[in-house]
Amino acid sequence: MPSKSIHIQLKNCCSETARLCGCLEAFAAENAVPPKVLKQINLAIEELFDNIVSYGFNDQGDHRIDIFVARRGDTITVRIEDDGRPFDPLAAKAPERSCSVEKCQIGGLGIYLAKKLMDLLSYRRKGNKNVVVMKKRIAAD
């Protein structure tokens, strides 16, 4: 399996997710990533990206969010870097599962989905950047 990686640069604007999706589709086609895994990775990245765009920055200015995706063997590794305020998604409180419609806590749902869909999610603050690394193994069918 060839080891290829891509680097996607997104602006801090929600509509950038269409470009993200296109880049990931191309990556999946080149690296034989199954459609379901592609969607899971796309969702995990998109949830974290939406979160960064909505809450990550103290100013109204332009920022760049860097996304690196690579396949090595049967593992896809995703790294997301942003220069927003420090935010550790692992410290975010999980919403309560199995709840009635009235009690359903909607905050934190996106990060919860990302954690559940990926096999690993890690965070570190490096200089002025948040660095999130996620890994997803492609299960043999």
Next chain:
Amino acid sequence: MEIIEDNVQGRHVFRLVGRLDSNTSPDFEKKVFAAIDAGADRLVVDCEKLDYITSAGLRVLNKTAKRLKTANGAIVLCAMEDYVREVFEIAGFDTFLPIVATFAQAMEKA
């Protein structure tokens, strides 16, 4: 994404085509709430052509279910592909949103 609205046997039907994410959810929310404001209280959401959903889409469905509950209405979702269904299950939304296999079952249940 394309949102096709239809009225079938007294049910307000939404057919979702494509991706329900943070870009498309506001439009879906607007359309659902306009329908409820206009008196629709039995909703069927046909997910047969829904490829992808994020927490933004789930949020709209949660708000809709809450609103319909106070109005004694009903919302039923149907025909989800495996991947979309998995997202609903992980989020725990299958515990309070009725999800059935076929459109016919949804029409019966709504």
